[in-house]
Amino acid sequence: MGKRREPRVEKSLQVRIFGTDTDGRIFSEKVTTVDVSQSGVKVSGLKAKLRLDEIVGLSHGQSKSQFRIKWIGEPGSPNAGHVGLLNVNAEKPFWDFPLPTPAPDSFQQGALERRKHARLRCATSVELHPEGSALIWGKASDLSLGGCYIEMGIPLVQGTKVRVGIWIGEKKCWVIGKVTNSTPGFGFGIQFTEIADNDASQLTDFLKTIKED
Numbered sequence: 001m002g003k004r005r006e007p008r009v010e011k012s013l014q015v016r017i018f019g020t021d022t023d024g025r026i027f028s029e030k031v032t033t034v035d036v037s038q039s040g041v042k043v044s045g046l047k048a049k050l051r052l053d054e055i056v057g058l059s060h061g062q063s064k065s066q067f068r069i070k071w072i073g074e075p076g077s078p079n080a081g082h083v084g085l086l087n088v089n090a091e092k093p094f095w096d097f098p099l100p101t102p103a104p105d106s107f108q109q110g111a112l113e114r115r116k117h118a119r120l121r122c123a124t125s126v127e128l129h130p131e132g133s134a135l136i137w138g139k140a141s142d143l144s145l146g147g148c149y150i151e152m153g154i155p156l157v158q159g160t161k162v163r164v165g166i167w168i169g170e171k172k173c174w175v176i177g178k179v180t181n182s183t184p185g186f187g188f189g190i191q192f193t194e195i196a197d198n199d200a201s202q203l204t205d206f207l208k209t210i211k212e213d
Contacts, residue, residue, distance in 0.1 A: 008035040008042070009099060015041075017083075019056035019183040021048040024158040026184065031083075038099050039087045041067070046081050053119075054181040055149060055189060058085065063094045066186050088141070088149075119144045120210045127165035127172065130156055140166070143210070145203060147177065147191045155179075155188035162190060168206045173199040 011033050018028035027048040034042040041058070050056065050069055058067045066088045073079030087094055119142040128136040128150070136156075140148040148164070156162065160179040165172040176194035195203070 008037045008040070010034070011036045013060065015043065015058055015060045017043065017046065017048075017056055017058050019050075019054070020158055020181050022051055023049070034082065036095060036099065038093075038095070040070075040085060041087075042071075042082060042084045044082045046083050050083065051181070055088065055183055055186065056085070057183055057186055058094075060094070061096055063096065065089050065092065065094050066183070119147070119149070120207060122210055124148075125167040126150065127167070128156075129163040129165075131161040141187070143207065145192070145195075145200065145207065147180070147189060149187060149189045151187040153185060155182040155184065155186070158182045158188070164190060164192075166203065166206075168202060171202070173202040173206075175199065175203075 013033045013036075014030055015033060016028060017031050019026070021027050029045075029047060031043040031045045034044050036042075050072060052069055052072060054069050055066050056069060058065060067085035068088050069083060070086045071082075071084030073082035122140060122143050124140045124143055126138050126140050126148070128138055130136065136152075138150045138152050141151045142149045143166070148166075150156075156179045158179050158181060162177055162179065164175050164177055166175065174196070175192045177190040177192045180189050180191045182188040
């Protein structure tokens with residue numbers, strides 16, 4: 001058994017989920033919620049093929065936010081088409097109805113995959129050098145030794161190779177990566193593919209300061 005950070009309430013609502021699927025195609029679908037919490041939701045009826053830990057958009061009424069994919073139902077099982085989502089902007093209310101306050105809630109963990117490196121919330125300036133394109137400035141909203149998410153209204157295309165300069169104080173550490181997911185209106189995720197030892201050490205020390213904040 002695992003522990004959810006807050007209880008879920010069964011609720012059937014029509015919402016829209018949108019983003020980029022595993023083939024790099026932009027999708028937008030109406031799906032139905034199964035249960036909701038202040039920062040998470042499980043939906044059913046999804047047809048698009050998605051990956052764990054990617055970012056998608058969700059809209060309901062006047063609300064719109066980014067959600068991270070935390071669980072995907074197995075194809076061919078009763079949970080096929082079901083997806084568990086976590087609001088990455090949980091400090092901003094998404095639902096327009098009251099929900100229980102956060103409290104531990106037992107649930108079956110299942111075969112949930114984990115990132116090799118946990119992402120940490122941040123607001124770190126980055127310098128992006130996409131292959132074949134001009135320099136772009138941006139901000140990373142989460143960061144790890146394995147990748148980052150860049151918030152940007154017009155994101156880089158999935159598959160783009162990019163050299164990233166991460167500002168740490170007055171210095172920069174450099175990594176090479178590729179865009180793994182891209183959501184118009186929100187931003188894109190980068191998976192780091194190359195990093196020198198000294199840059200990895202510098203980034204590791206910086207991530208420790210985020211954990212301590």
